[in-house]
Amino acid sequence: MVTGDGRSMHLIDGRRVTVPDLLEAGLLKAGAKLEFKRKRIGATFDATVTGTGRIRLEPDGEEFRSPSRAAMVAAGMRAVDGWRAWVVVAEKRLLDSVRQEFLDRAISAADREAGDQRVHERLRQARTRADQGDPERITVRELLKLWGVTDRGDQVGRIEAGLANHGLVTSPGFRAVTLDTVVSLTTPPDEPEGPAIPDVLPATEDDEGGGDLDVRLTVGNLTPLEGVTFVGPNGSLHEAITEMLLNDFSQLAVLSGPRNVRGAVTWRSIAQAMHRKSGAGVADALVRAEVVAYDRDLFDVLPTLQQREFVLVTDESKAVKGIVTTADVARRYGEMATPFFQLGELDQTLRWILRGALDLSTVQPLCGRDVQSFDQLTFGDYQRILENKDVWDRLGWPLDRARFISRLAKIRHIRNSVMHFHPDPLSEDAVEKLRNFNILLHRYRDPT
Structure with a gap:
């Protein structure tokens, strides 16, 4: 059409x-x-x-x-x-x-792809269920698969537009939770109360009809909103200790109900309570527990985490649905830092190899752009240089050039994903590709 x-x-x-x-x-x-x-x-x-x-x-x-x-x-x-x-x-x-009606006409055009038709029909069904009060529940990972992607990278805007065009939002917002968190595909409230929050409007439509820039790392990105293990304030310390040992917890939430936080107990607070009072219970070991919304910026919460070592996390209904600890933060930053260090090592090693084996005058024509030093080389340049048979032969590596270049192309794609600061960690398979490529380069980096 x-x-x-x-x-x-x-x-x-x-x-x-x-x-x-x-x-x-x-x-x-x-x-x-x-x-x-x-x-x-x-x-x-x-x-x-x-x-x-x-x-x-x-x-x-x-x-x-x-x-x-x-x-x-x-x-x-x-x-x-x-x-x-x-x-x-x-x-x-x-x-x-x-x-x-506009969307129905657009999707029926002859040049529409089958994938577009599938997404449109799926979202139409989701909208029907939402209007009937029976919203579809789906993990963020499954939601992304509708658009053929595995992480919240460059296609987030397209996904948000698709949801917005069908009058849908996710609850909780799919940007601010983990990939395995279950979200509901629903419509926004007719008259939302209180201050506007992310995803109250479809894809947070702004004054000019575009979408808000949202590149934050949130508290909800670190923990699934699946519920939290807890004990009641009148429980025994034996009950709390058992839960902590069974689940390898360092702290345990103490709740009177999903929205009534009484505090938490930790190994330290339990030990101090038992030392102070024979027959102490959970109420005697309570420590203060900070409660934050799942869509809070993680950087805003870091000082609290540093001081208290954990925070309780609530969903959009204000119910406690998770806990984030300093260990969770350290693990996440480790996931984010590892690819950076691996890529940095790859970059320096490839540059060192080429500088030792080639003259700049040999490299310059192969880059297709003005390169004044080896320090200006990019991963794209490395690929173009090593694709040259004469250069490859000068390296003298007993490796298949086509397969090596194919893997280097994948490394370049991984590098682009990492440097664009996508919110989701790289898959272990991608990280392993970086590690293995570094190991290979270490074996053949000596040009002599």
């Missing part, structure tokens, strides 16, 4: 549908009247669609490209999904319904 200006509808893939898209497709007309009713307070707000696809509020005339921003300003709300708030008066249907 092609829009009125000849633009193929398949270009919608990877970005959010906009009001101008609906105008160009003939599904919405300039001058169309919109209405937003807040049933809770009995107020109605009016707007008009301009010829450029903006939402003009009545009667003050202020214009917005984003339906959500227009609804927020009109009603004085912190957050609202404008697509599900504004009704096209003449047709008596939500602006979201017009968007869904």
Whole structure:
């Protein structure tokens, strides 16, 4: 299918549908009247669609490209999904319904790929379930697989756009949790209470209809929100000790209910309580437990972790669903640091090898760009240089050049992923490729 200006509808893939898209497709007309009713307070707000696809509020005339921003300003709300708030008066249907028709037409175009059709149908089903109050539950890892990816890297924007176009959000937000955390595909609340939080709006639509930049490492990225083992404040220390030994815990949450934190016990607090009082119970060994939301920036929480060695983590419902310790932080930073060090070693070793075996005048024509020293070489340069048969022969390595270059190309891809600071750790397979490549280079790095 092609829009009125000849633009193929398949270009919608990877970005959010906009009001101008609906105008160009003939599904919405300039001058169309919109209405937003807040049933809770009995107020109605009016707007008009301009010829450029903006939402003009009545009667003050202020214009917005984003339906959500227009609804927020009109009603004085912190957050609202404008697509599900504004009704096209003449047709008596939500602006979201017009968007869904646009998507249906776009996906039926002849040049759509099978994968696009599959994702569209899956999200349509998820939206139907969400509207029926039975949201689909899926791990973040499974969600990413719908788009054929394994980590939250360069395709995050495309995934967010796909969810937003179908009026869906994940609860909790899929950016701020681990890959194996189960999230619900649901619709945002009609009138969210309190301050706006990430993913209250589909993909956090902003003033200009784009998405917020979110590159944080959150507390929830370190622990699955699957629940936390705990004891009650009236329990015995034998009960607490048993749980800690069975699970190899250094601390244990003490709760009266999922949202009622009484504190925690640690090996130190237990020992001190037993020393002070014969027959001491959990209440005698309590220490303060800091509680943080899963989407808190990890860097903000590091001082607390350094002081107390752990924090309890709550989900969007304020229920305690996890615990993060200093050991978790050390492990995660180790996962992030290892590839950097491995890649740094690879970079220096390859440069050292080439500098020892070749002249700069030999290297320069092979790079295809202006290179003034070996220190300017990149992984792409290494690949281009070593693909040259004469260079390879001068190294004198008893290795298959094609297989070596193939692995170097994979290393280059890993390097790009690491240097783009993707939020998910590299797979162990990728880290192992780096280690093995370093081991191989160590064996053949002496040009003599």
